[in-house]
Amino acid sequence: MRLLSFLLALLPLPAWAEDILLSGPPIWESAPLIALAETQPVEGVTFIFRPWASPEELRKMLMAKVPLIAVAPSPTAAVFDAGRIGAGRIGADGIGAGRIGADGIGADGIGLRVVSATVTEGSLSIVGRGGPVADLAELRGASLALPFKGHLPDLMMRRIAPPGAESWQPYYTGSLNAGVQLLLAGQVDNALLTEPLATLALAQDPGLSRRAGLCGLWREATALASCPPAGVVLVNPAFGNRREVLSAYRAAFATLAADPGAAAPLLARHFPEMERAREGFARINALDLAMPENAALLADFYAAIMEVEPDAIGGRLPGPDFYGP
Template sequence: MEMHRALANGRGPTRRAALAGALASVAAGAAGRAAAYSGEGLEILAAPTGASISLARVVEAGGLAAAAPGATLRPWRDPDELRAGIVSGKTQLFSTPTHVPANLANRGLPIRLLCLLGAGHLYVVTADERVASFKDLAGKPVLGFFRKDMPDLVFRACAKMEGLDPDKDIQLSYVQSGMEAAQFLAAGKAATAILSEPPATAAIVMAARQDRILRRAISLQDVWSRHRHSHGVPMVGVAVRAGVFDQAPGLLAALRDGLPQAKDWALANPGEAGALAEKALQMRAPIFEKALPFMNLDIRSARAAKADLVDFYETIVAVSPDALAGRVPPDDFFLEL
């Protein structure tokens, strides 16, 4: 239901190894392979996260029809699917957690980051009325998901910014996905959890049906912004294969014009956006509509957001050195929209 589940199945290092292994093999065996794309029939793979709604709207509204005739969009569900698209050359453009294209670029694949789609969608959701800040999590059990990957890394970085050691000061445990964590929280099997959107909204709605009250006690975006002096957490973006705009010269302009308009449309028309999310991204429309105000949709050029992205990458690498193959990607990784 959200992007992190889509990256791989499994837990912790196994899941990280699956992602790194599946995608790094692209760089090892296919980095120099000629792209199959010829300017028509562009297949866009979308990370199944709410921030992909802007990209889905551009395609649905025909914004790419002239620049990329026959362009289609569908959500990717696991790294093997993304890998297959990249290796075949069919996948020239995709939405993704921003650490994925950085990892690929650092491993030698000609992948670039075009723009951001969102400024973070992670929250600490709780039934505990005493929790209002990170210091209130000290000594308490907190349920997370996808250990040592994006949600966990951002939470750990925020905890350290707030003066806590996440391994010593917080009783962290993990389940496999955001929706599993949401279900545990809604059922009263956990008091506090780290959740992305829309699972955070799903948990609140499910709990309400059982007369239980859950709330978003901490926005990780707010914590990050306060300490890093940034505009949210640059977690979700659009990546492209180098050279795609040479094959479809009008595509860049179409995205430059279309994505901001699509974001504004989604925010102004939550019901229609929910219906599109269900159709294009396989999300439940009512939950998407309720979650939309908390998704922090944000269209920014990767070049314009470079300072935030570099700081984000450096912070993540400090928490987990292997997260981006150990370094920030080179300057030409950050494109201008």
């Protein structure tokens, strides 16, 4: 027995893989993280993808001792950095920005870093009846359905042009899918739709058209060269400085950016409703803006949103430590 124990002690110890948690909502930007969990490309690391459904759930993940990489709306990251979470809801599109007020939940000490910002040009369009528009004034006060007041699509639209009888009239639906239904029923003139909802709506009614992409309108109104970097990739303090993991993420992003429609089956593994998203995602031009090299682009976006609603980014611009790597 002693000899057996001695021999066992001489055997090499098994290599234990470290778990790294990956998290995101049902949007294109989460697909590279899911790809990491499917392919497990880094030796000694086990990637586990788990969706988040609320800012509070994401905050708890960030504060845990498990290394985390997460996709989040850009304003949400800024709010966390400012130490406050709004009680407002972030919808299933993952690009909401709840209002921040006295009900904010403290998030001091998270110490998160943004390692990338993401641009998904072509993912947000004004769909309606009529020809293309180059300026929101061309809508001439027509109704425009949006999911939620104060969420990021609404904030970006308000930065492009204030609503009113001479431009556009917001119609808040309270859900992501309602805009499509109201548009098809003729109850609103236009709708601001994310992919794949925009492509699905166009397929159901040939009388509809893609009247404008939000990216073009944003560039014209803000004079910023970049499309809105509406999403960011965050890491928590437990993640540390794992360059091999970030390299694997960037490789996964590049692969999907070359074939954006391939994100649909990956997302469908966790979000079944994304099964039909391939055609809509295929038109996306996705860019990975690594930090801190592209910090100025993200900072310019925050400054533009702050002009409309300072509370949406926590009432202040993030400091230099916010921009990774």
